[in-house]
Amino acid sequence: MARDGCLARVTAGFAVGGALGGAVGAVYGTYEAVRFKVPGLLKIRYIGQTTLGSAAVFGFLHNRHRFHDWVVELLSTSPSLTIQVNGFLGLSHGICTADPAGLERLLRSNFSNYVKGDRFQSVLCELLGNGIFNVDGELWVAQRKIASHEFKTKSLKCFISDTVQSQLATRLIPYLSSACKNQEVVDLQDVLRRFTFDNICNVAFGVDPAWLGSKNDEQTSLSSSFVRAFDYAVEISSDRFMSPLPVVWKIKRLLNIGSEKQYKEAVRIINDYALNIILSKEQSCQNKDEMEPQDLLSRFVHSSSVLEFHDDDEKRRFLRDIVISFILAGKDSTSTALTWFFWLIAGHPHCERLIYNELAASSPDESPCIFSYDKLKELNYLHAALSESLRLFPPIPINSRLAVSSDTLGNGTHVGKGWFADYSAYAMGRMERLWGADCREFRPERWLDENGVFQPCDQLKFPVFHCGPRMCLGKEMAYVQMKSIAAAIMYEFEVVAVDGGGCPERIVKPPYSLSLLLKMKGGLPVRLKRRKEVTGSLTHTPPPVLRL
Ligand code: HEM
Numbered sequence: 348m349a350r351d352g353c354l355a356r357v358t359a360g361f362a363v364g365g366a367l368g369g370a371v372g373a374v375y376g377t378y379e380a381v382r383f384k385v386p387g388l389l390k391i392r393y394i395g396q397t398t399l400g401s402a403a404v405f406g407f408l409h410n411r412h413r414f415h416d417w418v419v420e421l422l423s424t425s426p427s428l429t430i431q432v433n434g435f436l437g438l439s440h441g442i443c444t445a446d447p448a449g450l451e452r453l454l455r456s457n458f459s460n461y462v463k464g465d466r467f468q469s470v471l472c473e474l475l476g477n478g479i480f481n482v483d484g485e486l487w488v489a490q491r492k493i494a495s496h497e498f499k500t501k502s503l504k505c506f507i508s509d510t511v512q513s514q515l516a517t518r519l520i521p522y523l524s525s526a527c528k529n530q531e532v533v534d535l536q537d538v539l540r541r542f543t544f545d546n547i548c549n550v551a552f553g554v555d556p557a558w559l560g561s562k563n564d565e566q567t568s569l570s571s572s573f574v575r576a577f578d579y580a581v582e583i584s585s586d587r588f589m590s591p592l593p594v595v596w597k598i599k600r601l602l603n604i605g606s607e608k609q610y611k612e613a614v615r616i617i618n619d620y621a622l623n624i625i626l627s628k629e630q631s632c633q634n635k636d637e638m639e640p641q642d643l644l645s646r647f648v649h650s651s652s653v654l655e656f657h658d659d660d661e662k663r664r665f666l667r668d669i670v671i672s673f674i675l676a677g678k679d680s681t682s683t684a685l686t687w688f689f690w691l692i693a694g695h696p697h698c699e700r701l702i703y704n705e706l707a708a709s710s711p712d713e714s715p716c717i718f719s720y721d722k723l724k725e726l727n728y729l730h731a732a733l734s735e736s737l738r739l740f741p742p743i744p745i746n747s748r749l750a751v752s753s754d755t756l757g758n759g760t761h762v763g764k765g766w767f768a769d770y771s772a773y774a775m776g777r778m779e780r781l782w783g784a785d786c787r788e789f790r791p792e793r794w795l796d797e798n799g800v801f802q803p804c805d806q807l808k809f810p811v812f813h814c815g816p817r818m819c820l821g822k823e824m825a826y827v828q829m830k831s832i833a834a835a836i837m838y839e840f841e842v843v844a845v846d847g848g849g850c851p852e853r854i855v856k857p858p859y860s861l862s863l864l865l866k867m868k869g870g871l872p873v874r875l876k877r878r879k880e881v882t883g884s885l886t887h888t889p890p891p892v893l894r895l
Pocket of ligand 1: 547673741
């Protein structure tokens with residue numbers, strides 16, 4: 348081990364490396380009872396014992412509900428911000444880091460050595476096929492090239508922002524207005540999930556499932572069965588990743604029983620739905636009068652004409668895989684981010700006031716609360732507050748790769764051939780060494796310069812959207828979506844969290860559930876108050892002092 352003693356060594360009862368579209372590498376573990384000294388520096392104590400059933404298992408079980416915070420504690424006590432993880436009975440090995448220098452090697456300078464590998468492919472192959480999220484090498488390069496070209500086009504950016512804005516005006520705001528009028532408690536996490544799913548299906552397919560607001564017809568409509576099937580398939584994929592004994596789901600798959608049988612059915616529904624849409628897109632793309640393609644699928648139909656396929660079926664599979672990957676990417680990521688954002692804002696009234704003041708000063712372009720793409724760019728404080736929320740609650744808390752050959756990270760950590768290499772974005776947002784003594788505070792001001800202008804930070808310190816050649820392609824889309832939604836809701840309503848929101852005392856014990864995405868446990872029940880009713884108090888409150 349390089350830099351002897353600087354790397355905390357952990358024996359994991361189960362090393363469950365996984366990822367949702369490259370997302371989670373969760374390291375469940377029991378901790379080896381080792382103590383060692385870092386020469387002249389500090390003495391680190393590691394808890395537990397290697398054998399399951401010992402106190403170590405209790406340590407893990409005891410921390411299961413706060414798994415990510417447990418990882419924070421382990422990483423922050425390691426001088427290299429890195430721990431070594433040994434799988435049950437030594438069957439697997441890996442490392443987990445929160446160190447930007449480690450990340451630099453992992454995601455950038457030795458990128459080709461760290462792949463998604465079999466672990467991803469075996470879990471996600473039915474749902475994602477050979478889609479961008481699930482593959483390495485040439486298959487990935489070809490898709491990345493096409494997709495990143497499309498994501499740079501102005502026309503796609505406009506299409507995305509128009510789609511979000513029109514659905515805000517016609518669906519989300521009317522839905523929340525009705526809940527407000529009837530004084531209902533709504534689960535904001537669920538509402539946002541439905542809304543962003545409708546959004547991403549529009550952007551990806553040009554099809555609107557209308558999941559938000561659909562009632563009885565949900566049972567019958569084709570779109571709704573696609574929604575349910577997709578949701579179910581993601582849930583089962585997540586269970587596969589988190590399974591301590593993957594052999595169990597593999598046997599169930601082989602025997603076609605239980606959840607695996609239902610999973611197969613869900614994938615069939617998704618495939619049929621996607622195929623029908625692809626066929627109709629192909630037809631409309633052949634039509635010479637067809638307008639410039641808008642949605643991603645139409646764009647990919649056009650741009651993939653330069654690629655060579657054996658037959659039409661192969662081409663359709665390619666299109667299906669790439670578009671399904673995008674739906675997966677956009678499905679719950681932004682809604683998860685927004686849920687934590689609204690929770691934090693509800694617990695920090697002075698930030699809420701600053702955001703509202705900024706919105707009021709900018710004023711929406713269209714009735715009642717839609718901010719244009721250009722206006723959104725001017726909302727520096729909102730941008731800072733969203734980034735600060737992402738720092739503390741990254742939707743993808745841990746990410747994982749597999750080492751093709753042995754390597755040494757920038758901080759001296761040895762990574763063996765075939766080891767998994769994880770980084771915890773959740774832990775990185777909570778490292779004093781990276782963010783200072785107030786790292787656990789929600790303080791949007793840390794992202795602003797003295798003129799109140801947003802200052803981006805080094806991606807290696809803030810890898811919420813990953814970094815390097817595989818960095819998230821939808822980052823800009825995600826910000827447009829999050830800012831549009833947050834601006835519209837906050838301009839129109841005061842959002843009151845039933846539990847009081849993420850005030851400073853609660854931030855240290857956040858209510859997350861252990862899954863691939865950092866979902867809020869039990870949802871986010873809120874009440875909405877019309878702004879008009881509270882505007883008086885806002886206007887008369889003296890502006891808070893910015894702490895820079
Ligand atoms: C707050 C919202 C989002 C966050 C935090 C986020 C984060 C991430 C992360 C961490 C990765 C790396 C995954 C990996 O390879 O291990 C990723 C990849 C990706 N994201 Fe996002 N994402 C968000 C929203 C979106 C949206 C809305 C889209 C577009 C529909 C999108 C499209 C993609 C794609 C296509 C990749 C794969 C890139 C590749 O493998 O080359 N993301 N994202």
